[in-house]
Amino acid sequence: MSDSEVVKCGAPRCGEEIDDNYANYSNILEVQICEGCYQSDTEHASAITKFSPDGSVERVILGDLVAIGEYGDPVDASSWKREWRASSAWRGHYDTTFVSGWTEVEEDLLLWGERTEGQDLGVKIQTACEEGTLPCEVSVIADPTSNLFAQGISFWVRDADAMTFAVWVKGDAAYAGATSR
Numbered sequence: 001m002s003d004s005e006v007v008k009c010g011a012p013r014c015g016e017e018i019d020d021n022y023a024n025y026s027n028i029l030e031v032q033i034c035e036g037c038y039q040s041d042t043e044h045a046s047a048i049t050k051f052s053p054d055g056s057v058e059r060v061i062l063g064d065l066v067a068i069g070e071y072g073d074p075v076d077a078s079s080w081k082r083e084w085r086a087s088s089a090w091r092g093h094y095d096t097t098f099v100s101g102w103t104e105v106e107e108d109l110l111l112w113g114e115r116t117e118g119q120d121l122g123v124k125i126q127t128a129c130e131e132g133t134l135p136c137e138v139s140v141i142a143d144p145t146s147n148l149f150a151q152g153i154s155f156w157v158r159d160a161d162a163m164t165f166a167v168w169v170k171g172d173a174a175y176a177g178a179t180s181r
């Protein structure tokens, strides 16, 4: 006697048969998926980190199949759009954007062992968050690329905070940039 049933993994191009007691759930596709697909999806996922002025930090792991919080809890993925942009058969990068309400203020490519402007900005945001001096919420999206040693990174603020953030980063130069157009 067993109350388990065999289901097919619902991930694209898989279809492996799994015991439904051991199936994982894809909260993006709303189907049962196998352990292998779950592992692979979370390993190649994008990471979204939201820093708040009150010092709190929220993390979301966003894959093609699952969107989960820091403790594995399912998260509604409808705030973001995530696409693979291929530059050849084997190369490319993921590009994750907010669907609405947030503006991209900076982007960069992070390379292992190299110091970049994006890295400096990330440190500035993290430090200000810890110290409680961050002027507005900032979301940092890290997207994997086909290069194991490179990661795309983009910085986002709510639409209404774009100028506040620019002034915080660039000081009065932000105003000069805004009025010279």
Ligand SMILES: [Zn+2]
Residues within 6 Å of the ligand: 009, 010, 011, 014, 015, 016, 033, 034, 035, 036, 037, 038
């Ligand atoms: Zn599968």
